[in-house]
Amino acid sequence: MFFSTFAFYSKKMHATTPLRTVQVMRYILALREGGSLPALADADDGFKYVVKFRGAGHQEKALIAELLGGEIARLLGFKIPELVYAELDEAFGRTEGDEEIQDLLQGSQGLNLALHFLSGAINYDPLVMEVDAETASEIVWLDALITNVDRTFKNTNMLMWHKELWLIDHGASFFFHHSWVNWEKHALSPFAFIKDHVLLPQASQLAAADAKFKNMLTEEALRTIVNLIPDAWLVSPDESETPDSMREVYAQFLIRRVAHSEIFVKEAQDARKTLI
Incomplete structure (x- = not known):
């Protein structure tokens, strides 16, 4: 999966804390190891995130599973990168030359899910x-x-x-x-x-x-x-x-x-x- 190459940053969070919402500002890199084509991106809070897109293969189901699984794990005391809602506007990713990624981004406008990037993790x-x-x-x-x-x-x-x-x-x-x-x-x-x-x-x-x-x-x-x-x-x-x-x-x-x-x-x- 895409996590095997990249790492993530996380704030210390408590279980069931309401998720924050960030606006995705800059598309940095497609993470192509996973079939869902997540991406590394900058958000308006100054942090980097891995964004999971609702327009990917399993669509919203994968986001729901990520959200529920991650927050249950957090409640049980495991260390989990912070999950946030990630808003994509219609202009996001327009400069991406890959047609497959362009289609993915166009189908993902609105609310997606993202995880903080843990720099230096292995x-x-x-x-x-x-x-x-x-x-x-x-x-x-x-x-x-x-x-x-x-x-x-x-x-x-x-x-x-x-x-x-x-x-x-x-x-x-x-x-x-x-x-x-x-x-x-x-x-x-x-x-x-x-x-x-x-x-x-x-x-x-x-x-x-x-x-x-x-x-x-x-x-x-x-x-x-x-x-x-x-x-x-x-x-x-x-x-x-x-x-x-x-x-x-x-x-x-x-x-x-x-x-x-x-x-x-x-x-x-x-x-x-x-x-x-």
């Missing part, structure tokens, strides 16, 4: 960097909760910055919302893809992580995070649902998944047994 390398069992277990628990298919050996989606581990790129989470059917079934799924998680071999304290995080992810806390999703990103597949009704699906998905976390915890524990 990719987490599982072959040379160690993560303790408690931290590994907690990250595996998080990714099983949000059904994140993309924290693997191929794409670790973690950075080391000032000798601390930072989590990035949650846009491949909540894969149920790409079909928007049987969400109740998905909420109670064991999440078999956890077998591919890069930190699963070290995750020997999953039961402790479960006990800790279930108490933190209250219904109120989850609804506060879900309510951060802008109306503009909640596009009903058949125009039968409103933004409020779609937010309710996300909230209920998370509430039920937390309440029945023993299902995905057991799946992770069983998958780990095959690795050790």
Whole structure:
């Protein structure tokens, strides 16, 4: 993913802090490693951001997953680059010569999502960097909760910055919302893809992580995070649902998944047994 080449800067943020909105001022560089063609850009607050565009392949769904996954991780105490809403006006990127990128920018006018740039961060390398069992277990628990298919050996989606581990790129989470059917079934799924998680071999304290995080992810806390999703990103597949009704699906998905976390915890524990 694009994070494997670039790093990000983040302010210290608390969970459920309302997101700021910035205006994207200058397009610096397309980050071509990911299929969604995010970009490094300057904003009107003087900082650099990696912008994820609503006009990319998975459109608003990727932005929603990034927002929910990142803010849940922040609530649980992980280090996450600050997420901000990023406004693009119709003139943004006009000088870009690449037609594919021009089309992307034209389809992304309005509200997008961006992450602060962590200058000097390096990719987490599982072959040379160690993560303790408690931290590994907690990250595996998080990714099983949000059904994140993309924290693997191929794409670790973690950075080391000032000798601390930072989590990035949650846009491949909540894969149920790409079909928007049987969400109740998905909420109670064991999440078999956890077998591919890069930190699963070290995750020997999953039961402790479960006990800790279930108490933190209250219904109120989850609804506060879900309510951060802008109306503009909640596009009903058949125009039968409103933004409020779609937010309710996300909230209920998370509430039920937390309440029945023993299902995905057991799946992770069983998958780990095959690795050790």
